[in-house]
Amino acid sequence: MKKLKINSLLLIFFPLICWGQNFGFVNSVTGKAFLIDEYENTKILKRGDALEFNSQILVEEQGQLTFSDYNDRQYNLASEGHITFSNGLIEVKKGFLRIKSRFTTNKAMNIKTANSQTSFTTGEAILSYDLSNGSTQLLSIDGKFKFKNPFLAGSNIEVYGGQFSTVQTDLSGGQPQAAAKIGENSLSLATAKFYKVKAPTRSISSVRRPSSARGKIIFIPLDRAKKVVKSPESEGKVRELSKKTEVKVQIFGQKEKTRKMASEENELDSLIKALKAVK
Secondary structure, three states: OHHHHHHHHHHHHHHHHHHHHEEEEEEEEEOOEEEEOOOOOEEEOOOOOEEEOOOEEEEOOOOEEEEEEOOOEEEEEOOOOEEEEEOOEEEEEEEEEEEEEOOOOOOOEEEEOOOOEEEEOOEEEEEEEEOOOOEEEEEEEEEEEEEEOOOOOOOOEEEEOOEEEEEEOOOHHHOOOOOEEOOHHHHHHHHOOOOOOOOOOOOOOOOOOOOOOOOOEEEOOOOOOOEEEOOOOOOOOOEEOOOOOOEEEOOOOOOOEEEOOHHHHOOHHHHHHHHHOOO
16 A cells, blocks of 8 residues: 555656756757757757756757747747756857747746846747857847846846847947837848748649640631641641632522632622522
8 A cells, every 4th residue: 555655646746856857848840959968968859858957959950949838938949049958047059049928927037148138927039149249139029028238237128029139248348239129121030030841732642633735826817717826845837727618509590500709709799689680
């Protein structure tokens, strides 16, 4: 009985223990994304994998990783991104990270770079860090974000939806720039980093595609002789399908005789006279 009770307690508390050791889990992966744990072990991430504290993630070029934490926050790491996890903190080492939180929580989430720290409880934003010039940019799509340089006292600013700010060491002494309105081009460039891969269109192998029949171009010239031009793929010259021919005309009471088309010989008047002469 004692063994049964111990096993039952382990089954109840084991998920809670694992939850306490993990930051979150993977929702989807495009391309390849790698997790390096605190013991320097590396593995390729797939949907459903746990993201452990004290680990780091790298996404290959043209790759993308979407993951969530246990407070219903969603994150999207773009191509060539690099982040690390610790308890209650994400650090963006390189690239673009998109954050989205629909539910307000009492505990704020902190995201940092080499020269900035961002805190929020709810909202949506894109945070990026450029290694080439040491520049951090926070672009708030919705909600309120607290933005600061942790190495400078009194550098806190607030960035609201539709605004952005930057921190760069060699500009304004590393102070966050005053929040400014986001331009359409800046928003487009930032959101373009988080693309959606479209499945290639293909036909079902068991169903034959209908072949396209070669068409014909029909001309009706002024002399009303019907002609057909073959499609460019076929050979041959223009041929005449129909042309004027002689016809036999018989008037009751007279012998049958062959006549040419009235329009061709201009004998319409004589033909009418002949018809009127019949009694």
